Amino acid sequence: MDTDKLSSGTCAISRGLALVGDAWSALILRDASLGMTQFDQFRTSLGIAPNILSRRLKALTEAGVLEKRRYSERPPRDEYVLTQAGRDFLPILAAMGEWGRRYNGGGRALSHLVDDRTGQPIDAVVVDGNTGKPLRDTPMHLVMPTV
Amino acid sequence: MDTDKLSSGTCAISRGLALVGDAWSALILRDASLGMTQFDQFRTSLGIAPNILSRRLKALTEAGVLEKRRYSERPPRDEYVLTQAGRDFLPILAAMGEWGRRYNGGGRALSHLVDDRTGQPIDAVVVDGNTGKPLRDTPMHLVMPTV
């Protein structure tokens, strides 16, 4: 079971998994959510090797999470901006952070979402879309096609 | 940046990432949510090599998502059951499924949560815990320590 099979699979979950399975990708999304757009901004912020960064940016772009946009023709310059899909992925990362903090971490909110308008931390919780109730202590099971 | 640094990092998100980064793990969690407990059940259900399965089960156990319990002394037999942390992780996987379906997939709900009591599919959405509003179209950014 390689990454190709993962991202090309028919399962919707597997596409998300293929995305965040890599550690750098989450950090790139973080920086992108902070407004970073340029190759070298990411590179210096993360201390990542340029070829790796290039590979990740391409993967994230192909996944539809980032969009590559040319903002200068001479010299040719591209920038990477979050798409709607990319912005929608942030809450999922945040929910994962809440989970990790609840069961493994200390009380410190080392990773979290911040509302741009208020500057206040957001606590991301996964709820049942119909009832609005948190999906905790709900007896349930996961249905997933075999990849 | 290797997996060790990921799972041992101080960042809460990274622990979740290290978990689901592997494709098998999600499938194991699915089967566990369906009530599977034994080694060979997982093995035949997934068609996974025994050494790989062993490794995954150990990792998931150490991550606190599964619990290894001895249910027979002679012969010694262990079973793996979801912990509370493991059950709480299912909605996150489901949310990832919703995301993948929205932006990449067709309309078919290939992967989703099912309520054990009603048998009805649950749609998992990430909301702001304070306002209860879905975290979409909310201007926000992610804060994360560098791994």
Added chain:
DNA sequence: CCGAATCCACCTTGATACTG
């Protein structure tokens, strides 16, 4: 400034065979 091309070391997967 933004990458692509090379190259290497390592890790991990996964098949198979074997044991208690």
Added chain:
DNA sequence: CAGTATCAAGGTGGATTCGG
């Protein structure tokens, strides 16, 4: 039934160097 041992093959991260 529940794993461990061994080993081959391939993928991945990363340093470095070079081109547009």
